[in-house]
Amino acid sequence: MHSCLHCSSLYQQNVMVMTALIDMYVKRGKLRSARMLFDRMQEKNLVTWSTMISGYGMHGCGKESIQLFDQIKHSMRLDHIAFVSVLSACSHSGLMEEGWRCFNSMASEFGIAPRPEHYACMVDLLGRAGKLNEAREFIENMPIEPNSSVWGSLLGACRIHPDKEIAELAARSLFELDSKNSGRYILLSNVYTSLGKMAEANSIRTLMRRRGVKKTAxxxxxxxxxxxxxxxxxxxxxxxxxxxxxELNILMERIKQIGYVPNTGFALHDVEDETKEQSLFAHSEKLAIVFGMLKLNPECEIRIQKNLRVCGDCHEATKFISKVARRDVFVRDSYRFHHFSDGSCSCGDYW
Incomplete structure (x- = not known):
């Protein structure tokens, strides 16, 4: 009996260590290494599978996530975390049909009642696809009270598909639930800016200052x-x-020559267009990339990490940089991974 317990303990420790290594590879952007290690494991638990499913999702490989999920869904007892992993993967890849299938199966097939995080994934899935009204109706029909994650997903969708009415609805609910989160104010302000409503955008930033809310640097x-x-x-x-x-100025001129146009909507407000363009050039992502180009061998890929969501202008610029500089650039932001190579991004601009 003692020997069996010892073997069981060793097995658990081995699975935990291997799963932690897979998670490390995923977070370093080394998806192939993660999958190789995953495939070599003779025994895997649900955490191992969820880690790999989530990893594919963070890298925009939604179909691979679904394939793994389909392999295990009837062979082991699923939990709410496994469904968060696969639903998040669907939302990052725009897999609408697959997302609905997984969500609807939670209660009907597996007896798992959806939690707020599952509803947030579905709102994100609908919102990213531009189905804002459907997302709003989905929230209104939720059997549980929507939390800040749910409303945050809706407001985030309005950044991609600007809608003043829905953005204001989401923001009002967020300000009631989470009034000190600067990201909510910035998102609403950016929605107004994208719609050309500068007075409203400025009023939101004034509201931030009045409430003592500081933007996360x-x-x-x-x-x-x-x-x-x-x-x-x-x-x-x-x-x-x-x-x-x-070197940055030289690089910006080079990518302009092949089609890059600065998106000044991501620059400072209330300044001239030329100043806005210069402020975009000095964004932290671009500075880090140029530093990497100067310090790393030409054959080395450049890996950077940002504490917030990657700037939309920097995302576009990095695609051009990867082409003219012939460098692969990996960016890990607070939401997901982006692999830039030869003028395109692994996210397919669906982020």
């Missing part, structure tokens, strides 16, 4: 030769800042 980090470097917007603390900005 965005930053990007890059590791070079086992040392981590951190960049803020307009950062000049790096000893090689002059060289970084010189």
């Amino acid at each position: 965005g930053y990007t980090v890059i590791e070079v030769k086992n040392k981590v470097y951190k960049f803020l917007v307009g950062d000049r603390t790096n000893p090689e800042s002059d060289l970084i900005y010189k």
